[in-house]
Amino acid sequence: MANIRKQSVTAFLWSGLGQYVNMGLSFLTAAVLGRLLAPTDFGLVGMIVTINSFLLIFANTGLSTTIVQHKEFGKDEHNSLFTLGLVSGVIASSILALLAPAIAIFYKDDRLTMVALSVSPTFLLTALTQVPQGILQKQLKFKLLSIATVSSALLSSLIAVYLAYIGWGYWSLIMQLLLRAFLLLTFCIYFSRQAISLKWTPSLYKKIYNFTGNLTLFQVVNYFQRNLDNILIGRNFGAASLGIYSRAYLIMTTFNSAIGGVISSVLHPTLSKKQDDIAAMTRGYGEIVQYILWLSCPVMGLCAAFAPQFIHIVWGANWHSVVPSFFWLALAGMHQPVYITLGAVFASRFQTKSQFYCGVVTTALLVLAIILGLPYGIVGVARAYSIMSHLIFFPYMYFVWCKVLQGRFQAFLRLVLPPMLFGWTLLLITILTTNNDFPAFINRNFQFSTAFIIAGLAWLLSLCVVFLKRVYPSVKKTLLS
Known part of the structure; x- marks a missing residue:
């Protein structure tokens, strides 16, 4: 042991x-x-x-x-x-x-x-x-x-x-x-x-048909959730527009994988060892979700607030047209790393069929949002995707937490609301203190402010030092239990 x-x-x-x-x-x-x-x-x-x-x-x-x-x-x-x-x-x-x-x-x-x-x-x-x-x-x-x-x-x-x-x-x-x-x-x-x-x-x-069959069906449904925007943008606006949109999307998915993927890859074999102890599984997963959100919400909030500077550093001045799309996708990225871990939960509970049904519902809603945003160009698609992603987060997590893991939703809210509220507060304060009009910020570049970037990174560093001391031991305890 x-x-x-x-x-x-x-x-x-x-x-x-x-x-x-x-x-x-x-x-x-x-x-x-x-x-x-x-x-x-x-x-x-x-x-x-x-x-x-x-x-x-x-x-x-x-x-x-x-x-x-x-x-x-x-x-x-x-x-x-x-x-x-x-x-x-x-x-x-x-x-x-x-x-x-x-x-x-x-x-x-x-x-x-x-x-x-x-x-x-x-x-x-x-x-x-x-x-x-x-x-x-x-x-x-x-x-x-x-x-x-x-x-x-x-x-x-x-x-x-x-x-x-x-x-x-x-x-x-x-x-x-x-x-x-x-x-x-x-x-x-x-x-x-x-x-x-x-x-x-x-x-x-x-x-293995039932297990892998439902898992494959979910992946088919999830494919349209993750790729329909790229297909429609490429079909309607051409390779150049898709290239711009894909750069913004790549940053979001890379960060999601770095936060959620690192835990998900270990989470499945770890939760599988606790198949007979649902209470321990629920408690451990909740601590991991909290850990993810304390990282993702502040980081992606800062990335959204400093979208022009971030894109300029990563891609160069020629890619400034990526900024509006990246802003909205960064907002979606504040909670999306949690989604990556859900597959491990469904699989460890042998509920890949439930995962498939959840995927059908969430995909239908996101596809609807993408279609509604398409007439407004790639920024409209990114905006619609981000808004719908936020709207379905809590209903989806209610099903996972209360039905699959048999936990109490009030306990889940106590875990996730503090980091999410902190991330949004950090985003709004950063935008306001940089003297940028919010709607204008979404559509045009604003003056590069090194001082505020340093201040934001210092704030993030202090956040990590304080909260990782409290949250990481819980994650470690989950893996050790």
């Missing part, structure tokens, strides 16, 4: 380190590529990545999650799942290759035919990665998993920057996708230390 506790804390720390290093690499690479490539380059690749994300659902089929959740699985089951990943990866790659001409017609850009054909192997590589990655997660070997993730990201980013520098344009981004998928597969297979062989076991696939 003591060894498991030690492994849980070590896994949390290594997962966090890997996520934050990846975030730093992502921002650094994006900053460099943003100065070497045009918005059209990012938009063109963004169009195909949007299609990729849908087919990737069927290439993955929740294999890594299945391995983590089923503690009784051994080598034979792993080999059978690897074979299933191979088959699903080949099918997904073939579908994208066949759809390449149709994708080019849909987006009205002939270049997308070759782009789609070139990117299609990533499905096979990603599908094959699921089993060795799941084995490492199940064994809480997040140190090795972090090394694999960071190494593949670093090497592929360096090559992408070099290719962009010598004039490869959007092909440098495509090579980055291919190399990262290949390197991650190679590292995960090596670190898992398990000889992989092919084995077809229909009885096993039938056994």
Whole structure:
């Protein structure tokens, strides 16, 4: 037991380190590529990545999650799942290759035919990665998993920057996708230390169907929630507008993954060990949600308040048109890292069907918001998405907290309201003290104020020092219990 506790804390720390290093690499690479490539380059690749994300659902089929959740699985089951990943990866790659001409017609850009054909192997590589990655997660070997993730990201980013520098344009981004998928597969297979062989076991696939089937259905629904805005912007406004919007969206999702993803990757195997103690699971998850919000609300509030300066530093002066969209998406990012952890809760309670139904409802509402915002351009889409995201947060969390975890909603509110109110207060005070008219701030640049950035960062640092001393011990206790 003591060894498991030690492994849980070590896994949390290594997962966090890997996520934050990846975030730093992502921002650094994006900053460099943003100065070497045009918005059209990012938009063109963004169009195909949007299609990729849908087919990737069927290439993955929740294999890594299945391995983590089923503690009784051994080598034979792993080999059978690897074979299933191979088959699903080949099918997904073939579908994208066949759809390449149709994708080019849909987006009205002939270049997308070759782009789609070139990117299609990533499905096979990603599908094959699921089993060795799941084995490492199940064994809480997040140190090795972090090394694999960071190494593949670093090497592929360096090559992408070099290719962009010598004039490869959007092909440098495509090579980055291919190399990262290949390197991650190679590292995960090596670190898992398990000889992989092919084995077809229909009885096993039938056994896991309900779990993986509902999980896959949720991912299909969630795909439209996460990507419909990109699809519609690319279709209606072209590659340049999508390139601008995708830069704003990338910052939000990168931060969400850095906060929610680092915990979610460890949270699932940790909660799975507490399947028989719902009270401990609820208490531990609540402390983790509080920890996430004390980080995400102030940080994203400051990012929204200093949106022009932030974009100028990260992307450069040529990307100022990203600012209005980023402002609204940063507001949504104040609470969105919590959503990333919900999959671990549903999976650990074997309620992937409930997760699917929740996904249908939330996706329908967000899709409606995106459609309503579309006539007002990319800023209208970002604004509508942000507002709806805030409106559905508490109803969604009520269902998770009270129905799935069987907790009291008053207890949940006591955990989440203080950090959320603090984040909004910080945002409003920062805007008011920088002497900016609020509506004008959303639509135009305002004077760079180094003093207020330093003051805001100092405020954030003091916040982290004070509250992490109180919240982090609770998170650590959850992992140790």
